[in-house]
Amino acid sequence: MKPVIMLTMQSCPYCKKAFQWMDELCEENDKYSAVEVKVIDENLQPEIARQYNYYYVPTYFVEGKKVHEGVPTKEIVRGVFDTALGE
Numbered sequence: 853m854k855p856v857i858m859l860t861m862q863s864c865p866y867c868k869k870a871f872q873w874m875d876e877l878c879e880e881n882d883k884y885s886a887v888e889v890k891v892i893d894e895n896l897q898p899e900i901a902r903q904y905n906y907y908y909v910p911t912y913f914v915e916g917k918k919v920h921e922g923v924p925t926k927e928i929v930r931g932v933f934d935t936a937l938g939e
Contacts, residue, residue: 853886853887853888853936853937853938854914854915854935854936854937854938855888855890855914855915855936856887856888856889856890856912856913856914856932856933856936857889857890857892857904857912857913858870858889858890858891858892858910858911858912858913859892859894859901859904859906859909859910859911859912859913860891860892860893860894860909860910861893861894861895861909862893862895862896863895864909864910866909866910866922866923866924867909867910869924870910870924870929873924873925873926873929873930874889874929874933876926877926877929877930877933883937884930884933884937886937887933887936887937892904894909904918905918906918906921907921908921908922908923909922910922910924912932914932914935914936915936919931919932919935920932
C-alpha cells in the first residue's frame with residue numbers, strides 16, 4: 853500500500869465533504885479502511901504544507917505524486933484510495 857497525504861484547511865467545505873466521503877467509502881468497503889491518510893492542515897502546519905506543490909484544497913498525494921487537487925467527488929476519493937491500494 854502506498855502512503856496518502858491529504859492537504860486541507862479546517863474552514864474548507866470541500867475538505868469537509870471529502871472527509872465524509874472517505875468515511876462512507878470505509879463503511880462501504882473494509883479494504884479502504886486499510887488506507888493510511890496523513891492529513892496536513894495548511895493553517896496548522898504551514899511549514900509542512902509548503903513542501904508540497906499545490907494551490908487548492910483538498911489535495912491528495914499518493915507516494916509523493918499529486919493525484920487530485922480541488923473540488924472532489926466521491927468517485928475521485930475512491931480513485932485516490934484505489935491508487936493507494938495499487939488497484
